[in-house]
Amino acid sequence: MKSVLVLYWSRGGHTARIARRICESVGEGGGRAEMMDINEAVHEGVDWGRYDVVAFGAPVLYGTYHKDVFAFIAQHQAPLEAKPSSFFNVSVVARTPEKATIEGNRYMQKFLQLSPWRPKDLKVIAGKVDYPSWAWYERVMIQLIMKYTHGPTDPRTVIDYTDWDDVRAYGKHLLALA
Template sequence: MEQVLLLHSSTDGQTIKILNYIKEELGADCQCTMQDLNVLPTIDWQQYDRVLIGASVRYGHLNKKLYQFIETNLEALNQHKVAFFCVNLTARKEGKNTPETSAYMKKFHAKSPWQPKLQAVFAGALRYPRYKWFDRVMIQLIMRITGGETDTSKEVEYTDWQLVSRFSTEFKQF
């Protein structure tokens, strides 16, 4: 049975939801372990056949813990089968939802010494009722500027699950 490590840097849970979906897509022949990247775990890389890192964008940035993890584990990341995806609300728009067209992936590539061979960008979810007041107001302002949903009573999931499914297949064959 293949051993797969799923690492997440999630703010509101959509990245974890996507990883759980991928876990289901990988099927019974994969034993998956999920860990929070934000606690900077120590990884026994030899224990895993492949690793998937999912990270969310908040206020235009990936979590600094992601970059710390990359710096600490750069050699292992380059030597093992490790894929990466980022989750953000901008990816809800066509033309901003691929590694080549996403501004956040471009920032990631410029900032990170690790350049994953397999990567993806997924649209996240808007969960206004769950946000604290400050986050709700700031995200509403950002959505107003970018032409998105501004009704703070709504929750909207923008994730394209067919795209996630295709990526899952690529990851399994990676």
């Protein structure tokens, strides 16, 4: 049975939900999948030999990724490159079709510039707007992005932009990379 490791960093829990859906989909496809927060991976270690494919996902925060994402990659570049691997990013700008492509999503381009690990397989996933759960200064920042990209600015807005069927298809795709 092919096995997939889904590593992730998540601030608000949405990327964790995506990782979980990916794992469910791998299971539906006849594979085995495990998800692991990179914080856990750093502290508990990863038995890389157990997996045929590795995926790694992180949300975009303030136009980039949390420093722990790059620290993890720098530390584990060799095992990440040793087998088929994929990176997925999660952002609210990816809610529009043109920014949901690898070329059209500047945060994906930024990842490729900053990461020493260059996975051949990449995936852009739309995330969640959740103004009520964010601090006022975070809300203001996202409202600005939204104003600029013609998205919702009402501070009561909670919208999940993730295409969950597409996430499921990505899980199947990962299994096929094995």
